[in-house]
Amino acid sequence: GAGVSQTPSNKVTEKGKYVELRCDPISGHTALYWYRQSLGQGPEFLIYFQGTGAADDSGLPNDRFFAVRPEGSVSTLKIQRTERGDSAVYLCASSLKAGTGIHGYTFGSGTRLTVV
């Protein structure tokens, strides 16, 4: 597609439930990133994929969070046993290649997750 697509745009879930957030990057972009943005804050890094592999998952807050990118394109961020503190906007971004200090990312519109 023309841009980075994230679904759903909004997700309300009950505490303790499992959720999956999907990201469809720009076609041909090999690098894919997940960030989390809390209200009034800048995005915080979660995980980075180069191709199919998670090259850097140092930003995942704990083992309830997991992400996959099995075919090197679409990625799914999975959150188990959701907590109210997980409520945030989850942003996905892609870039043509890693190390984009010059070119930056293209972000999707995000998934707003609300845990009640």
Place this chain on the structure above:
Amino acid sequence: TQLLEQSPQFLSIQEGENLTVYCNSSSVFSSLQWYRQEPGEGPVLLVTVVTGGEVKKLKRLTFQFGDARKDSSLHITAAQPGDTGLYLCAGPATGNQFYFGTGTSLTVIP
């Protein structure tokens, strides 16, 4: 501890006024980027500055990278309601991630 501090946090001005927002760090960055984010959307890249002392202009927006590459500023001339949004600076971290600042929320009142 925030690696990139932005100020002011909130700014509300009248259409036609000028403004400057700042991005400061105690660390040296090889480059800094500025993004604008509108409600319900992801950040959109405005500019990347690379060289210390560099000045880049994008229509009414002027971006400057500090000589020591620890700070940057964004100046908007004759602000318009369409400039309303959250302005974020970002710098590369180790690996392939970016640090983002806390942002400046700008509201331009018609």
